[in-house]
Structure formats: structure tokens, C-alpha cells
Amino acid sequence: MATQGQVITCKAAVAYEPNKPLVIEDVQVAPPQAGEVRIKILFTALCHTDAYTWSGKDPEGLFPCILGHEAAGIVESVGEGVTEVQPGDHVIPCYQAECRECKFCKSGKTNLCGKVRTATGAGVMMNDRKSRFSINGKPIYHFMGTSTFSQYTVVHDVSVAKIDPQAPLDKVCLLGCGVPTGLGAVWNTAKVEPGAIVAIFGLGTVGLAVAEGAKSAGASRIIGVDIDSKKFDVAKNFGVTEFVNPKDYDKPIQQVLVDLTDGGVDYSFECIGNVSVMRSALECCHKGWGTSVIIGVAASGQEISTRPFQLVTGRVWKGTAFGGFKSRSQVPWLVDKYMKKEIKIDEYITHNLTLGDINKAFDLMHEGGCLRCVLKMNE
Ligand SMILES: NC(=O)c1ccc[n+]([C@@H]2O[C@H](COP(=O)([O-])OP(=O)(O)OC[C@H]3O[C@@H](n4cnc5c(N)ncnc54)[C@H](O)[C@@H]3O)[C@@H](O)[C@H]2O)c1
Ligand SMILES: N[C@@H](CCC(=O)N[C@@H](CSCO)C(=O)NCC(=O)O)C(=O)O
Ligand SMILES: [Zn+2]
Numbered sequence: 001m002a003t004q005g006q007v008i009t010c011k012a013a014v015a016y017e018p019n020k021p022l023v024i025e026d027v028q029v030a031p032p033q034a035g036e037v038r039i040k041i042l043f044t045a046l047c048h049t050d051a052y053t054w055s056g057k058d059p060e061g062l063f064p065c066i067l068g069h070e071a072a073g074i075v076e077s078v079g080e081g082v083t084e085v086q087p088g089d090h091v092i093p094c095y096q097a098e099c100r101e102c103k104f105c106k107s108g109k110t111n112l113c114g115k116v117r118t119a120t121g122a123g124v125m126m127n128d129r130k131s132r133f134s135i136n137g138k139p140i141y142h143f144m145g146t147s148t149f150s151q152y153t154v155v156h157d158v159s160v161a162k163i164d165p166q167a168p169l170d171k172v173c174l175l176g177c178g179v180p181t182g183l184g185a186v187w188n189t190a191k192v193e194p195g196a197i198v199a200i201f202g203l204g205t206v207g208l209a210v211a212e213g214a215k216s217a218g219a220s221r222i223i224g225v226d227i228d229s230k231k232f233d234v235a236k237n238f239g240v241t242e243f244v245n246p247k248d249y250d251k252p253i254q255q256v257l258v259d260l261t262d263g264g265v266d267y268s269f270e271c272i273g274n275v276s277v278m279r280s281a282l283e284c285c286h287k288g289w290g291t292s293v294i295i296g297v298a299a300s301g302q303e304i305s306t307r308p309f310q311l312v313t314g315r316v317w318k319g320t321a322f323g324g325f326k327s328r329s330q331v332p333w334l335v336d337k338y339m340k341k342e343i344k345i346d347e348y349i350t351h352n353l354t355l356g357d358i359n360k361a362f363d364l365m366h367e368g369g370c371l372r373c374v375l376k377m378n379e
């Protein structure tokens with residue numbers, strides 16, 4: 001192939017400084033080294049974690065960088081020793097790696113993988129602790145080991161899920177983050193059982209995927225909590241059965257939910273990233289067994305708190321990354337579930353734009369009507 005082993009110059013959206021508009025630049029993308037894969041990204045969506053890092057509140061945020069972690073594409077070339085994918089394979093880059101060899105992967109207790117995490121947190125590749133992106137010789141940091149706001153990216157081979165080539169890449173790109181996170185929080189982390197009462201704080205893509213997961217798990221009541229009442233109509237289509245807007249009440253929202261549910265919910269999910277809501281989500285859980293799962297990402301310096309008595313009396317506080325899914329093993333399975341119409345994806349896509357419109361896409365994200373905006377990379 002003509003580009004194999006060559007530096008590729010392509011368009012990418014570069015974040016030079018926190019909160020300053022992204023700039024579409026011609027970026028040089030170096031060939032993949034040993035254990036690395038260069039991917040032609042065809043579609044990427046935006047996730048709130050991109051906005052979080054861009055805001056400057058992420059302690060791991062490095063600038064200049066190329067953000068983006070919810071995408072799909074085709075392998076362009078592979079480095080030495082890469083055996084599980086080859087040029088032409090359809091893939092989803094995975095910010096949560098799965099090496100199958102490290103202490104984490106072998107534990108059977110977590111989907112977190114330790115193999116490349118220090119490098120991805122430092123915005124570089126593991127081999128030489130350098131970036132594969134540059135502009136006229138000046139390096140640009142990677143982000144989350146994915147950097148999908150670029151027409152080409154380089155990732156570690158342990159961070160690539162090979163998927164069904166029939167799957168529409170403009171849809172399954174969402175399986176790179178938000179939808180699996182919500183579904184997995186229910187199925188893998190909380191393990192919601194039939195009949196359970198569930199409360200979901202925040203009805204964005206992640207919260208709606210929690211609702212979808214809870215409905216399929218057989219929850220009897222799915223209570224959506226959001227300060228934007230416009231969210232309620234769309235949430236019904238994802239399985240939410242009741243709605244509560246904290247602004248309609250004078251008492252703390254945890255008390256409202258305890259009163260509505262004869263003592264509290266069985267499971268709650270925080271899908272916002274607000275530490276005070278995290279407290280409410282824990283404290284609306286039923287004494288003795290209620291479990292609250294933190295999904296939202298809170299800014300650097302923020303801390304959670306509650307009376308330890310809440311835990312002494314049986315409530316459980318948990319968190320989840322990528323919904324507990326093992327990325328390389330289970331993303332292809334999620335793609336197959338979508339192809340069999342067993343999970344939704346299309347319904348989360350409210351907008352379609354191109355890479356050149358990325359700043360507009362971020363503006364849309366902050367409007368209530370936008371769930372996911374998918375960017376086409378090659379226009
Ligand atoms: N843990 C993970 O692996 C993981 C993966 C993906 C996303 N996330 C995080 O999950 C969070 C949600 O992501 P999203 O894309 O669904 O975001 P989103 O912004 O689309 O949704 C958040 C929702 O919360 C509502 N909200 C805001 N403040 C509220 C409050 N005080 N009370 C009730 N509702 C409130 C908003 O109206 C909105 O509907 C983000 O923090 C994101 O970074 C975590
Ligand atoms: N650098 C951030 C980490 C934020 C965070 O918790 N990220 C989630 C994924 S959010 C996807 O939208 C995650 O998977 N965490 C586990 C990990 O990063 O290994 C911060 O420090 O706040
Ligand atoms: Zn995300």
C-alpha cells in the first residue's frame with residue numbers, strides 16, 4: 001500500500017489551549033512502530049469527556065493535543081509484531097486497553113488494563129514515550145490513547161477492537177464510549193436484577209444507555225432525574241418510566257426519591273460528573289442494600305463526601321469505567337448485538353456534521369437537544 005511506512009499528512013482538529021476553539025490543521029502522522037496500529041478514522045462522535053479535558057479541568061489534560069475517543073475506522077498499516085489486525089480491517093479504537101496479560105487483565109475482577117495506561121495518560125506512545133503526531137516537527141500530544149479527531153491516528157494494538165466489516169461505521173462509532181458505558185454500568189457493575197427500582201441522575205447519552213440497560217435487565221421502575229425537563233420526552237423511548245426534576249422540589253432530591261420508593265431505590269447511577277449529585281445518588285439508595293454507581297467524571301480537585309453511616313447501614317458506593325466491558329473482547333460483541341437490533345445506537349445520534357464543523361459540534365453538545373453528534377472525517 002502506498003502510504004505504508006510513510007508519514008501521512010492529514011487534517012486533524014488540534015486543541016492548542018484549554019477552551020480556545022479547536023484548529024483544523026495539516027498534521028503529520030508517523031508510521032506505526034512495533035505493537036502499534038495506524039487507523040484511518042472515518043467517523044468520530046464527541047463525548048463530554050472530550051469537553052472536560054478541553055476545559056482544562058482534567059489533571060491529565062496536555063496541550064497541544066488531538067482529542068476524541070468515540071470513533072470507527074479502517075486499519076491503514078500495522079507495526080512490527082502486530083498479529084490481531086491487518087490493513088483493511090474495520091475497527092473501533094478503545095481508550096480502555098485490553099492486553100490479556102497484565103495483572104489487571106488476568107485478575108478477572110476488572111476491565112482496567114495496566115499495559116499502556118501510563119503512556120496514554122502522558123499523551124505519548126509506550127515504545128519510545130513520544131508522540132506520532134507533529135506539525136512541522138513540533139509534537140502534538142495524543143489523548144486517551146485514541147485521538148480520533150484526526151483523519152489518521154496511531155494507537156497501541158491492545159487498544160483496537162476488530163469488528164464486523166458489515167457494521168455501519170457512522171453508527172457503531174458510538175460503541176467507543178458512551179453507549180457501552182451506560183449499558184455496562186447496569187449489566188456488569190451494578191448487575192441490576194429483574195424487578196429492581198432504578199434512579200438515573202442525568203439523562204444524556206450515558207444516562208439514557210443506563211435506562212436502556214435497566215429496561216433490558218427487567219427493572220420495574222426507572223426514575224429519571226434531570227434539571228432539564230425537555231429530556232423527559234426522549235427518555236421515555238429509552239425505558240424511563242418516571243421523571244423527577246429537582247427544581248420542582250424544596251426538599252433534597254434524595255429525600256424526594258426515598259419518599260417516592262418506600263425507603264429508597266435499589267440502584268442509582270450518577271451520569272453527570274457533579275459531586276453533590278453523587279452524594280444525592282448514594283443517599284437515595286435503600287438502607288441495607290442500595291448500590292450507587294458513579295459514572296460521571298468530576299473535575300480535578302473535586303471530592304465526594306457522605307456520612308460514613310450511609311455505608312455502615314449497607315449502602316454501597318461503586319464506580320465504573322467503560323461500563324466494566326473488556327474492550328477488545330466485548331466491543332465486537334456489542335457491534336453484533338447492534339446488528340441483531342438488540343441494542344440501540346441510531347436513536348442516540350441527533351446530529352451529523354463534518355470534521356471542519358467540530359467547534360459547532362461542541363457548541364451543540366452544550367444544548368439540551370443534542371445527544372451524540374457524529375462527524376464525517378473525509379469532507
Ligand atoms: N466512567 C466512564 O467510563 C464514562 C464514560 C463516558 C462518559 N462519562 C461521563 O459521564 C457523564 C455524562 O456524559 P453524557 O455524555 O451523558 O453527558 P450529558 O451532558 O449529555 O448529560 C448530562 C445530563 O445531566 C443533566 N444534569 C446536569 N446537571 C444536573 C443536576 N444537577 N441534576 C440533574 N441532572 C443534571 C443535564 O441536563 C444532562 O441531561 C460525563 O461526566 C462524562 O464525562 C464517563
Ligand atoms: N484523566 C481523567 C480521567 C477521567 C476518567 O475517569 N475517564 C474514564 C473514561 S471517561 C470516557 O468518556 C475512565 O475510563 N477512567 C479510567 C482510566 O482513565 O483509566 C481524570 O483524571 O479526571
Ligand atoms: Zn467518553
Ligand SMILES: [Zn+2]
Pocket residue numbers: 097098099100101102103104105106112113114115
Ligand atoms: Zn492488560
